Amino acid sequence: MEIILEVYNEYKKKIDEALSEVIQRESPVTLYEPLKYLLSGGGKRIRPMMLIFSCEASGGKFEDCLNAAVAIELLHNFTLVHDDIMDNADSRRGRQTIHKKWNENVAILCGDQLIGLAYEYLLKSDFIQIQQIARAFTEGIIEVCEGQSFDKEFEERNDVTVKDYLNMIGKKTAKMLEISAVIGGLIGNGDDKRIEVLKNFAFNTGMAFQILDDYLDITAEESAFGKKIGGDIIEGKRTYMLLKAREYATDKNDTEVLEKVLNKDNGSLRGDKLISDVKKIYEKYGVTISAKKEIENYTLKAEEYLHSLNNELSKSKLKWLSQMLMGRKF
Amino acid sequence: MEIILEVYNEYKKKIDEALSEVIQRESPVTLYEPLKYLLSGGGKRIRPMMLIFSCEASGGKFEDCLNAAVAIELLHNFTLVHDDIMDNADSRRGRQTIHKKWNENVAILCGDQLIGLAYEYLLKSDFIQIQQIARAFTEGIIEVCEGQSFDKEFEERNDVTVKDYLNMIGKKTAKMLEISAVIGGLIGNGDDKRIEVLKNFAFNTGMAFQILDDYLDITAEESAFGKKIGGDIIEGKRTYMLLKAREYATDKNDTEVLEKVLNKDNGSLRGDKLISDVKKIYEKYGVTISAKKEIENYTLKAEEYLHSLNNELSKSKLKWLSQMLMGRKF
Numbered sequence: 001m002e003i004i005l006e007v008y009n010e011y012k013k014k015i016d017e018a019l020s021e022v023i024q025r026e027s028p029v030t031l032y033e034p035l036k037y038l039l040s041g042g043g044k045r046i047r048p049m050m051l052i053f054s055c056e057a058s059g060g061k062f063e064d065c066l067n068a069a070v071a072i073e074l075l076h077n078f079t080l081v082h083d084d085i086m087d088n089a090d091s092r093r094g095r096q097t098i099h100k101k102w103n104e105n106v107a108i109l110c111g112d113q114l115i116g117l118a119y120e121y122l123l124k125s126d127f128i129q130i131q132q133i134a135r136a137f138t139e140g141i142i143e144v145c146e147g148q149s150f151d152k153e154f155e156e157r158n159d160v161t162v163k164d165y166l167n168m169i170g171k172k173t174a175k176m177l178e179i180s181a182v183i184g185g186l187i188g189n190g191d192d193k194r195i196e197v198l199k200n201f202a203f204n205t206g207m208a209f210q211i212l213d214d215y216l217d218i219t220a221e222e223s224a225f226g227k228k229i230g231g232d233i234i235e236g237k238r239t240y241m242l243l244k245a246r247e248y249a250t251d252k253n254d255t256e257v258l259e260k261v262l263n264k265d266n267g268s269l270r271g272d273k274l275i276s277d278v279k280k281i282y283e284k285y286g287v288t289i290s291a292k293k294e295i296e297n298y299t300l301k302a303e304e305y306l307h308s309l310n311n312e313l314s315k316s317k318l319k320w321l322s323q324m325l326m327g328r329k330f
Numbered sequence: 331m332e333i334i335l336e337v338y339n340e341y342k343k344k345i346d347e348a349l350s351e352v353i354q355r356e357s358p359v360t361l362y363e364p365l366k367y368l369l370s371g372g373g374k375r376i377r378p379m380m381l382i383f384s385c386e387a388s389g390g391k392f393e394d395c396l397n398a399a400v401a402i403e404l405l406h407n408f409t410l411v412h413d414d415i416m417d418n419a420d421s422r423r424g425r426q427t428i429h430k431k432w433n434e435n436v437a438i439l440c441g442d443q444l445i446g447l448a449y450e451y452l453l454k455s456d457f458i459q460i461q462q463i464a465r466a467f468t469e470g471i472i473e474v475c476e477g478q479s480f481d482k483e484f485e486e487r488n489d490v491t492v493k494d495y496l497n498m499i500g501k502k503t504a505k506m507l508e509i510s511a512v513i514g515g516l517i518g519n520g521d522d523k524r525i526e527v528l529k530n531f532a533f534n535t536g537m538a539f540q541i542l543d544d545y546l547d548i549t550a551e552e553s554a555f556g557k558k559i560g561g562d563i564i565e566g567k568r569t570y571m572l573l574k575a576r577e578y579a580t581d582k583n584d585t586e587v588l589e590k591v592l593n594k595d596n597g598s599l600r601g602d603k604l605i606s607d608v609k610k611i612y613e614k615y616g617v618t619i620s621a622k623k624e625i626e627n628y629t630l631k632a633e634e635y636l637h638s639l640n641n642e643l644s645k646s647k648l649k650w651l652s653q654m655l656m657g658r659k660f
Contacts, residue, residue, distance in 0.1 A: 028479035082442060086435045105416040108438060109479050112412060115445050116471035123465050131460050135453050141446035149358035149439050 004320045008049065011062060015048050018070045022117055034098045034110050035117075038077060041093050047072045049321055050177055051184040054198045057314035060188025064125070068187055071121035071137070072180050078114035079144055079176075081107055086152060115141065122183075129186045136186070140179035147172025154238045158262050162243045166207070174206030194309075198318075201305040205322045208298035212326060214239035215291045218279055230275035236264035240294065241287045245278075248285040257281060299326065334650045341382055341392065345375050348400045352447055364428045364440050365447075368407060371423050377402045379651055380507055381514040384528045387644035390518025394455070398517055401451035401467070402510050408444035409474055409506075411437055416482060445471065452513075459516045466516070470509035477502025484568045488592050492573045496537070504536030524639075528648075531635040535652045538628035542656060544569035545621045548609055560605035566594035570624065571617045575608075578615040587611060629656065 019039045023032050048069035055065040083089075084097040085107050091097060099107035122137055123130070150168040154160045181202035185195035217232040217239065232239050242261060249255045257277055260266060266274055282288045302322055309315045349369045353362050378399035385395040413419075414427040415437050421427060429437035452467055453460070480498040484490045511532035515525035547562040547569065562569050572591060579585045587607055590596060596604055612618045632652055639645045 028476055028483055030483050031476060031479035078442075082438055085438060104434075105482055106479075108412055108415060108441075109475055109482075111438075112408075112441070112445070113472065113475040115442070116468055116475060119449070119464065119468040120472065123461060123468060126461065130464075131453060131456065134449065134460075134464055138446055138449040138453060142443065142450065145439050145443040145446060146358055146361060149361035149436075152435055152439075153358055153360050 001316075001320060004317055007317070008320075008324075011049065011052055012045050014062075014066065015045050015069055015073065016042075018066060019073060022070065022074065022121070030102065030106050031109055031113060034102050034106055035113065037095075037101070038081065038098060038110065041095055043073070043093065044324075045069075045073060046321070046325055047076050047176060047180045050180040050202055050318075051187075053314065053317045053321055054181040054184030054190075054202070055188040056184075057198060057309055057311060057318060058185045058188025058190030058194050060184070065184055065187045067121045067124040068133070068183055071118045072176075072183065074114050074118035074121060075137070075140065076176060078111045078118065079148070081111040081114065083148060085111075086148070127187060129189075133183050133186050136179045136182045140176055143171040143175040147175065155236075158259075160238050160243060162240065162247060165238060165240060165243050169207060169210040170203070173210040174203045177202040177206035177209075197305050197308055201302050201318060201322075204298045204302035204305070205325060208295050208302065208322075209325050211240050211291060211295050211298070214241060215288070215295060218275075218282065219288065230271075230279075233261055233275050233278050234266075234271050236261050238262075240291050241282050242278075244290050245281055245285055245287045248287060249281065254281045254284070295326075331646075331650060334647055337647065338379065338650075338654075341379065342375050344392075344396065345378050345399055345403065346372075348396060349403060352400065352404065352451070360432065360436050361439055361443060364432050364436055365443065367425075367431070368411065368428060368440065371425055373403070373423065374654075375399075375403060376651070376655055377406050377506060377510045380510040380532055380648075383644065383647045383651055384511040384514030384520075384532070385518040386514075387528060387639055387641055387648060388515045388518025388520030388524050390514070395514055395517045397451045397454040398463070398513055401448045402506075402513065404444050404448035404451060405467070405470065406506060408441045408448065409478070411444065412441040413478060415441075416478070457517060459519075463513050463516050466509045466512045470506055473501040473505040477505070485566075488589075490568050490573060492570065492577060495568060495570060495573050499537060499540040500533070503540040504533045507532040507536035507539075527635050527638055531632050531648060531652075534628045534632035534635070535655060538625045538632065538652075539655050541570050541621060541625050541628070544571060545618070545625060548605075548612065549618065560601070560609075563591055563605050563608050564596075564601050566591050568592075570621050571612050572608075574620050575611055575615055575617045578617060579611065584611045584614070625656075 022039055023036050025032055051069045051072050052062055052065055055068075056062070080092060081098055084092060085099045085104055089097050090100050097107070098110055119134075119137070122134060127133060147168055147170070150164070151172055154164070154168065178199050181198040182195055185198045190198070214232065214237075218230060218241065220229065233242070242258065246255070246258050246262070249258055257274075258281065260269070261274070261278060269277075299322070303319065306315050306318055309318075352369055353366050355362055381399045381402050382392055382395055386392070410422060411428055414422055415429045415434055419427050420430050427437070428440055449464075449467070452464060457463060477498055477500070480494070481502055484494070484498065508529050511528040512525055515528045520528070544562065547567075548560060548571065550559065561567075563572070572588065576585070576588050576592070579588055587604075588611065591604070591608060629652070633649065636645050636648055639648075
């Protein structure tokens with residue numbers, strides 16, 4: 001696996017370099033200064049890597065798909081900037097968000113411009129498959145907006161089911177990984193069957209990753225997770241566990257506690273007490289185990305798709321990527 | 331000209347129909363309900379018409395470019411929804427804006443989704459020139475974001491020149507008409523020379539149109555204009571006349587009044603008095619006439635480009651469109 005880590009680091013460096021060259025203009029300063037700030041902020045470059053490894057798994061080369069890899073990272077950053085406005089988030093990756101450091105209008109325009117720049121990079125290289133590639137990319141935008149709309153809607157709704165939740169994270173998180181794989185496969189000239197495999201691998205990996213994020217909120221070590229444990233409970237976030245617990249809970253006392261969480265109505269209850277009460281409910285109805293199983297199911301499903309690939313190195317790279325993504329304490 | 335009006339009305343009806351069919355899904359409701367509301371709000375469909383007439387002028391047919399015409403109108407609507415948030419506008423086309431009727435998050439997501447839907451429509455038809463078409467479209471997004479960023483920056487800056495202003499409106503207004511013409515020309519299979527002509531015609535028409543909008547703020551009849559006369563002066567808007575007046579004004583009293591307008595610092599001065607004082611300054615330095623001449627220059631330049639087209643009907647249609655656009659009292 002050492003060798004894959006080296007490849008990852010080499011690719012990451014080249015992606016970071018390319019990203020640092022996206023903004024060539026100085027003015028308007030209120031547009032390009034924040035964008036430069038944003039694009040130098042680092043990140044694991046998961047989506048570009050999914051695109052590149054999928055391109056390689058289809059017979060293509062890193063050089064063929066670097067522009068598209070940059071495009072997908074720009075698109076991902078668009079979602080971060082606009083989501084941060086909507087969620088009123090003060091910081092991201094340890095730095096102030098754009099709407100906090102500048103203002104909301106600046107952040108709206110930066111997000112919009114990131115979509116423009118993303119397409120600019122996607123359309124830089126000449127591919128015969130460009131229409132299919134651009135269509136997949138566009139599908140990504142459409143679904144990610146639907147996903148975020150559902151997510152914001154759910155905050156106000158008390159009738160959200162686990163099924164609704166899975167549909168939402170499919171659109172908000174998994175789809176972007178899916179289109180990364182599909183576009184990589186198309187650039188690599190993969191046949192339909194190969195692309196279908198890569199697509200399903202990426203989608204299921206994305207699903208596992210998002211449920212893991214919920215799961216870690218109550219199971220991780222605070223220092224390893226980097227967020228306050230139980231934060232989702234305090235915020236009344238509609239997580240996999242909360243929704244599952246509501247479906248399973250039969251005891252009136254338990255359902256009352258869960259409704260309080262959903263209504264963000266903690267009453268006189270202290271935060272720590274609420275978190276420990278909810279955790280007990282999760283244990284009682286086996287909800288934490290359900291979440292763990294769901295994550296394992298999606299991960300296994302993803303890996304099963306990989307079996308049909310014939311290139312061992314590509315297979316290892318994709319598996320490594322999914323494990324890296326899932327690599328938080330689990 | 332009667333016959334062109336008929337063609338326009340027929341095309342407009344088809345565009346409106348197509349727009350009413352863009353949203354096929356019901357949920358997420360917080361995304362698709364506002365988008366349906368927006369897309370049924372009417373409009374003159376100037377940009378789609380520029381695209382269609384340019385396609386015809388290059389040998390293409392209405393049917394070939396309807397999807398692209400819908401795409402350009404969706405893209406235009408994206409700019410309206412996001413600009414209305416930034417300008418804190420309550421109404422548009424006599425109806426509540428999305429961020430007022432719903433909220434800001436909804437409006438951000440609706441704007442984002444309109445970009446996605448715009449590309450979806452642009453990429454619906456199969457064209458050999460799809461890469462060029464999509465590149466032109468993308469250039470439009472990039473420049474319109476730059477234009478809007480400049481516009482918002484100018485509100486806070488006191489050193490804006492007429493040159494800055496012309497650069498800004500070129501990006502914010504004229505570019506979108508330009509790409510409409512270019513995409514129409516590409517779909518119609520026009521050669522490079524033909525497309526260059528259509529591009530310049532559309533760009534110059536757009537410039538004339540935007541300066542006219544400034545000009546009407548102080549010269550139009552209130553009933554015909556539909557806005558309060560002198561509104562731009564009260565708001566301290568950096569219009570062609572205001573910036574030109576500041577460049578021309580020599581009298582200290584005059585420059586003081588103009589600085590007050592730029593600083594939105596009317597002091598004890600009543601609105602009507604301020605408007606009449608500024609209008610006097612505009613007369614004194616010939617600024618209103620300058621604006622009129624600038625509009626005429628851009629209009630003439632636009633029409634000169636048309637001369638080289640050989641199809642008389644197409645030429646008439648494009649001229650009719652530019653006159654329709656400039657058709658407010660002048």
